[in-house]
Amino acid sequence: MTWAEICEDKSLADLPYKIETNEHGSIIMSPAKHWHGKRQGRIVRHLDRISRAGEIITEVGIETGKGVKVPDVSWCSDEFAAAHVGDEYALTAAPDICIEVLSESNSGIEVDEKKFLYFAHGASEVWICDMLGAMAFFITPTAEVPQSKLFPGFPAQV
16 A cells, blocks of 8 residues: 555554555554553643744654654754645655654664665654653764754653
């Protein structure tokens, strides 16, 4: 299925879990527990408090060579937002910051692949929130830094 077909499919509306696709167009569904959504909300609140510009986006699809990947939370600059207006089903480039909130279903290989894909599609930073709320900030797929370069005031724990 294409991402547009998935988005238009009424039987898939309002599912209580995230949908992504793999490189073959197959749907991958990840159920999320309530604490996962709470962590997403905390990240959004912290970003909203410290960002002076840009846009915060939750659950935005990004077209990659390995299917559509959907970071839990993203932040994009005003320039990025202006370049990506309209009713695209999925972005063709990654927002400036892509944030994944981990759950039991995430493997290390999957997380590493998503970091690589987000950076390959233009992300400046990728943040990973572990299951205890600890934040890790990456400026390349393998280079972790102690704090975000774009938002140095973002807490290390949410």
